[in-house]
Amino acid sequence: MGLKDDLDRFRAVGEKRREDLAEFIQYGELNSGGDDGIRIPVKIVSLPSFEYDKRDQGGVGQGDGGTPDVGQPVGQPQPQPGDGDEDGDPGEEGGDHEYYEMDPEEFAEELDEALGLDLEPKGKRVIEEKEGPYTDLTRSGPDSTLDFERVFKEGLKRKLAMDFDEEFLKEVCKVDGISARAVFEYARGQNLPVSMAWIEEAHDEVADERGKWDDIEAVEANVERESVQDQIRREGIKHVPFRREDERYRFPEIIEEKEKNVVVVNIRDVSGSMREKKRELVERTFTPLDWYLTGKYDNAEFVYIAHDADAWEVEREEFFGIRSGGGTRISSAYELAAELLEEYPWSDWNRYVFAAGDSENSSNDTEERVIPLMESIPANLHAYVETQPSGNAINATHAEELERHFGDGEDVAVAYVSSEDDVTDAIYRILSTETEATDDD
Structure with missing residues (x-):
């Protein structure tokens, strides 16, 4: 086996050490994703190479100044950098890692392959009209x-x-x-x-x-x-x-070049019952959805709405961490979403409305306000993600009411996430629910 074979083998091993995409979504550090791409940890596998050992000593086999003669003990091994702290404690540095940087387009392709998805978004806003092949006929012309x-x-x-x-x-x-x-x-x-x-x-x-x-x-x-x-x-x-x-x-067929625009409205319950674990599960579900849709569309914009009994627009940086002590009225978020979506006409924009919470809602709000608002807001997909790590609370009925009303209807998805293991199933449930859009929508 030559050096080239060794290199190929080490590279193959290194590729296998890259985290499985589903495992990364469930347990990885999702905040590693940013404007520059999504960073997936990869453990370093050192490739073999030749190096010269630069010595300040004489030639091979020659001692100098305190170097033991043949047969004499060489003493105790000396500590090396990284072996431990000066006091002899174990080293505190973690193992070396590098990162595989994946842009949103590649992430979307990988997620399609991993989950068996096949979302092909259509453009809506016409940005250019150009002449195509001469396939149409008229009774007059040059x-x-x-x-x-x-x-x-x-x-x-x-x-x-x-x-x-x-x-x-x-x-x-x-x-x-x-x-x-x-x-x-x-x-x-x-x-x-x-x-x-x-x-x-x-x-x-x-x-x-x-x-x-x-x-x-x-x-x-x-x-x-x-x-x-x-x-x-x-x-x-x-x-x-x-x-x-x-x-x-x-005469030429006129081809409309359409830009694939999408606006994603992310809604999160920030009331007192949404404790840290529930917030973490929302982030673990919504963040890959944002990456995926960014990779699928030419232009993606995101709107973040937090709500307790009232709703307000927030920046992404505070969306997943904010917490309130108030009650819950989910319809307030949909009222604000309908208002904000006026800036994104349905004729020009694809729309996704994703909401998440622990399914607790004020009495009759789901039936009397939320469902009518969801039906009145045109969107490619409405989704609600229930996060209940310890099982359903007695009054956590919002998700169930949505399921009873919409059933297996098109373009409305309800998913349940009680632990990290449920995240990829929830993402698949949401993204596989959208039906193919038509140009007349």
Whole structure:
């Protein structure tokens, strides 16, 4: 095994030491993600290399100034940097780590693969109109855009429909005693597209040969008819009957370039019952959702709303840590969300409204206010995440009421997170609920 094989082996080992994405979401340091990317810890695996040992001593095998002679003891090992503190205590520094920096786009791809998701967002706001391929047709236009192939095809179809075996009809005109009118009526009965004028001209042309055939049956029995296709194969096409009505001019399809914009409204209950563990589970669920949607859309904006009995807009830095001593009225957050979303028209923006709490709410607020507000706010997806680490409280019924009302309806997801192990399941439940949006939404 050569040095190159060793390097490849060490790199493979290092890649395997990178934390599993789901494990990172459940237990990792999520605040490592920032504007510069998402930092996932990777334990260092040292690659083998050659180094020169720079010594201040003489040549190999030579002692100098206190160096023991052969056979003499060398003394106790001397402490090295990092072996411990000066007093002999164990070292306090942790193991070396590096970080794998993942941008939101890569994070979204990895999460799609890890959870089996397939969210393909659609753009809404038109930012540019450009000419596409010349696939559409109009009745007028510059000569340079004339669709000659179509004109030729139309003319050729007309030729095939209108041409007939002229020599055969001239033979019919030679039947003994037959009139031009009789020949015309016979031709019409045979679905031959011939005019009366042509029949009269041909009838006069063969007047000297009239009487060659006793009747039309004799002509049919002795004269082989030739189809238009056979005639074209034999003689080629001498002319194609073009008409002005066949002309079509190509013009380009207008393609709208749409920007994929999204606004995400994150709502969190900050009332007295939302203690530290519940807040941590909200952060562990919402942060990957923010990263994921940032990676999926061209332009992502985030709105953060905290609420107890009242609601107010906050910055992200304080969203996950803030705590209030008040009661809970979840509808106040949706009232504020509806107001703030007026700046993000549904016709131009994709919208997500994510709320989280411990499902405790003031009496009748869910049924009388929250549900009607959710139904009135257009969004790609509404989601509620219940965080109850110690099991449901008696009055924690908000999530259950939402489930009873919306059931398995489209674009409303309810997820339950009681520990870190539930986080990735909740994320999958939320992101897999969204139905495919249409351009008319």
